[in-house]
Amino acid sequence: MTHVLDELPVAMSIIDGDGRIILCNAATAMIGGASAGIDLRQVMRTAKAHHPDGRPFADNDVPTARVLRGEVVRGELVALKLEGAPERTLHVSAVPLREGSGTIVGAVVVSVDASELRSDDVRSVDIVVHELRTPLTAAWGHVQMARRMLERNGPTSALARSLQIAETQLRHLRRLLAEVSTSGDRGSPMFVVTPEPTDLVALVRAVTSRHGQGHVLKFHADIETLIASVDADRIDEIVENLIANAELYTVAGGTIQVALAQAEPAGDIKLQVTDSGIGVPDADRSHLFEPYRRGSNVGERGGTGLGLYISKVIAQRHGGDLLLGPTSSTGTTFTLVLPAAVMN
Numbered sequence: 464m465t466h467v468l469d470e471l472p473v474a475m476s477i478i479d480g481d482g483r484i485i486l487c488n489a490a491t492a493m494i495g496g497a498s499a500g501i502d503l504r505q506v507m508r509t510a511k512a513h514h515p516d517g518r519p520f521a522d523n524d525v526p527t528a529r530v531l532r533g534e535v536v537r538g539e540l541v542a543l544k545l546e547g548a549p550e551r552t553l554h555v556s557a558v559p560l561r562e563g564s565g566t567i568v569g570a571v572v573v574s575v576d577a578s579e580l581r582s583d584d585v586r587s588v589d590i591v592v593h594e595l596r597t598p599l600t601a602a603w604g605h606v607q608m609a610r611r612m613l614e615r616n617g618p619t620s621a622l623a624r625s626l627q628i629a630e631t632q633l634r635h636l637r638r639l640l641a642e643v644s645t646s647g648d649r650g651s652p653m654f655v656v657t658p659e660p661t662d663l664v665a666l667v668r669a670v671t672s673r674h675g676q677g678h679v680l681k682f683h684a685d686i687e688t689l690i691a692s693v694d695a696d697r698i699d700e701i702v703e704n705l706i707a708n709a710e711l712y713t714v715a716g717g718t719i720q721v722a723l724a725q726a727e728p729a730g731d732i733k734l735q736v737t738d739s740g741i742g743v744p745d746a747d748r749s750h751l752f753e754p755y756r757r758g759s760n761v762g763e764r765g766g767t768g769l770g771l772y773i774s775k776v777i778a779q780r781h782g783g784d785l786l787l788g789p790t791s792s793t794g795t796t797f798t799l800v801l802p803a804a805v806m807n
Contacts, residue, residue, distance in 0.1 A: 510543035712740035
């Protein structure tokens with residue numbers, strides 16, 4: 464997987480819950496010579512991490528410490544000074560990685576040399592971090608699950624399934640990295656769609672199978688198979704974002720309903736995700752799909768404010784849309800609408 468990450472034109476590392484680098488690309492060396500096996504928080508201390516104005520970071524305030532407490536770090540400027548080397552200022556973004564139970568098991572940290580970063584690139588970096596988190600979390604989780612199953616039971620069909628999911632997510636990651644590297648649209652580097660015949664029932668069922676450990680997750684489809692011309696990776700990403708959001712804002716044990724239907728033969732396809740969570744205040748509805756905007760009632764729940772923005776753009780690139788339905792203090796419904804490019 465390391466050679467996949469080396470394709471990314473920024474420094475990227477995956478750290479475990481103790482701050483130690485599990486995996487990183489070659490560009491990560493610009494962070495004080497960091498490499499796999501090293502505690503990234505210790506690197507920050509050795510390099511005398513400080514704010515650009517000279518104020519030092521407290522040990523528990525550096526981005527790597529904050530992200531492991533569950534905070535999403537977006538665009539923190541961190542200046543580093545190593546003996547015998549010129550000072551370097553990095554633009555650091557980071558998101559926590561969580562198990563299905565919500566336990567933080569590590570983080571993805573992306574750093575860019577601030578001297579090379581244009582102001583209109585900041586959103587691009589944040590989108591990179593957000594986009595990479597889903598395939599990395601899924602792949603990492605299933606590789607760990609496969610390792611445990613192999614240790615306990617030897618090769619099994621469940622083991623093969625976990626490795627298949629991990630392989631699929633790593634292919635998705637490779638595609639994202641290729642798009643970051645080659646796109647000329649710096650403002651939205653990963654929103655290209657490549658439609659092909661896809662069974663949406665199987666796709667949505669696969670996404671729901673990755674969730675539901677802490678909630679009652681119900682999936683219903685009117686038909687057994689619905690073949691549509693869509694970009695499977697992108698639609699997977701939208702469904703993943705919607706279900707992950709529903710889980711984030713619904714108390715443990717609450718109900719989340721996912722329904723897939725086609726209004727009529729050759730009619731629009733609709734996927735609805737309905738939760739029993741905190742709802743969206745009326746004052747926030749018109750801004751909810753804007754980048755970095757979140758409901759005013761989310762409290763301390765983590766999040767970047769980019770998931771819905773990204774999902775809506777992807778839906779529109781398919782000729783469809785992502786809509787917010789009526790909400791209350793006891794739930795929210797999002798509807799993904801896709802045109803009927805159906806090949807049943």
